[in-house]
Amino acid sequence: MKETGRVIEINGNMAKVEVAQKEVCRECPSESFCRTATGGSRQIEAINRAGAKPGDTVEIEIGSGVIFAGAFLIYIVPVAALLVAGGLTQWFGGSQNLAIAVGISALGFSFFLIWVLGRKPGYFRKFIPVVKEVVK
Secondary structure, three states, X not given: OEEEEEEEEEEOOEEEEEEEOOHHHHHOOOHHHHHHHHOOEEEEEEEEOOOXXXXXXXXXXXXXXXXXXXXXXXXXXXXXXXHHHHHHHHHOOXXXXXXXXXXXXXXXHHHHHHHHHHHOOOOOHHHOOEEEXXXX
16 A cells, blocks of 8 residues: 655654545545544654655555554454453353453453564564655
8 A cells, every 4th residue: 555645754764754635535434533533634654765854745655465464463363362262261161251251351461462562672563654755
């Protein structure tokens, strides 16, 4: 997925890029909420491989596979932890209340584990967008 935006700020090798909402946003049911919440634009932090400076118009890119992998990690893994832990608890003879408690605990632990891994420097670096080029 490619986006074009304007660099607002540079911090080390990271660039904060302001990106306007796209035409496809107009078809989304949440479009009015997003426009109200963001003022019609978003700010994205991206790795500045193109050497952009504040005020430059740039093209940023993030792979669609990376988007799906991130969504899988954030949404599917915790739900799977909930279902598997709860199901195994019941299968091994635990009560329904115990299965619910264990499932919710596994859900919380999976979110905690993702949070801990996310704070580890460079662990989720492949999920960060990249400034590919400065647009003239």
